[in-house]
Amino acid sequence: MAIENIKTIILLMFENRSFDHMLGHLSYEGLQPNADGLREPLQQYENIYQGGSYIPFSIPSDTQLSSDIPHEFNQVATQLARSSVNGKLTMSGFVEAYADFTQENPNVQAEPMGFFKSTQVPITSFLARQYCVCDRWFSSLPTSTQPNRTMAFCGESAIYKTGLQVIPATGNLFDWLNQAGISWRVYHDGFSFFGLYPSLWSYVLGSKFRDYERLYSDMQQGDVPQVIIVEPSYQDAPHIGPDHPNDNHAPLAIGWGEDFLRRTYEAAIANPAVWKETLMVVYYDEHGGFYDHVAPPDFQSQTTHTPPFTFDSLGPRIPGILISPWVKSGSVCHSLFDHTSVLQFLAEKFTPGKPYSAAVEARRKQTPGIASLSAALSDTSSLQPTPPPAGPIFVQSALGDTIATPPDSAMGQSFEQAARQMMTLKPKKVRDKYPELYQWKAAVDQARSG
């Protein structure tokens, strides 16, 4: 059984891109015809805004966008566009949500409708074609970052939208791993997203959270825990100096994230003995407001808050790639996944017969049921890893971009508040773990004092 041969699981969650936006080219360019991406005629994916028809288009070049793309709960509802006539999610409101958000008349080629060519996302495309691409992986909830990341690492969520708020971490993965006696580590390239959960600060400031720069060396030397979470540098997090976000959150150019993905994959294959027992999972928290053509299935979810907030579908599709000697090379997995498929798989692997949690198990038992990642594994191993494309990736750069003005997004405000509170309440540990925050705080306070 493939699952028994996997000893190390690496989880890398990026931010805010849809399946069609990143991987729609697989079928469009004929690189992976079995993947459910985009196909001619593109008119079949029409979005509607004020009588006009808006069609997906190939993005001319990878540049910083002029703004973020809307993806909060109400905006996602507009994007999914459930028909009052036939009750179906029509996926026809992405341009409408964008126009409402920007308060501007959309271009003929409206930004949410753009998709990348394979040459613009060379690492993502390479990994999707070389290993297993999942074309039915939906974000857990039809809403934004905080609820979806909470679902991904807790299996349940008390919140239904992103805001400047204390996020409960009930059911969190770290507690579960500890209770199950499973070794783990987080490698963070900058301030950790888990800093937004005050109840997890003891972990965030502890020895299991390591700087990302140590990942390759640790992997190469075989200093490898059973579960590794790799965190990119977040667009909304505090930044200073040459540190540049690479989480793929719009309006970022995609090249930064491509290079980060390449470096992480290089670490995963650095040690042949480790590689032959490794499963690396690349996925996204949610679609970020970018168009996808597959309607999420109807699915009942509730927040754990009282009174609960109810969702009636999964969120839009996100890119999901499984990288391992234990997947069939060049395969496409059509099983229904959401972020809790990872938690389901961890339980299947490490606590067989005992589900991750009642909430995750309930998602598996619904109709349609959420599958475990094990559905994509193959008992036939192909042990030799293929090196990633080595060509240069060109991106724009602007140092200190988030210093001068306070963030206007709830995510940015949440990150700043978490960093400041952590520095106040845990100064010694923060100085050890995130020394760059002190220079960031001094620069921010200086820049904003006038």
Added chain:
Amino acid sequence: MVALSISQLQSCKPRIYSFTANPRTIGPNDSIQVNWKTRGMATLLIHDRPMPGPDTTSRLRELTLVVQKNGHEISKMIQVAVLPNGITDKIVFKTVLHGDTLIAAGVNNPLRWGDAFDIRTVQEGSGRSLTVLHAGHILHLEPSSEPNKALLGTPVKGNWEFRSLLTPAEKADHRLAPDRLSILITVQHH
């Protein structure tokens, strides 16, 4: 010192307060009025390229405003469609159900179409019988029929309404009913 110098630069980085171009659809010999308000040195780049898709006669004029200040650069791009006479386009709205009638109605984007384009012909676009209401006219369109000139000279922009009766199968199962209705138009420039 490094932090200070970066933050000083940041307080003076470029910004685009506003950037507009009107109209957003023009004929080959029309002018575009472009306005902007920025902080920093602004440069307007103009680039023409073919409109994506099967139509080879239309073009996209891309107006890109690049603003530079203190070594930083930001940009924003507006697309203007340049359409020849007689070009075919589409008007489409989402449906709602009133009794046994599907109704798709709304305002066809006045910012997109401006005042320079009129209707030359209309044709059914959803594969079903439609009643079209526009600019005080009512007409019926059948699938596969020839382009109709009943709306000749009426504006492309503005209020439109399409009506269509449910089929017996759709009456029995609303899941079969369409979520949008559309017509095909040819436009003329004046």
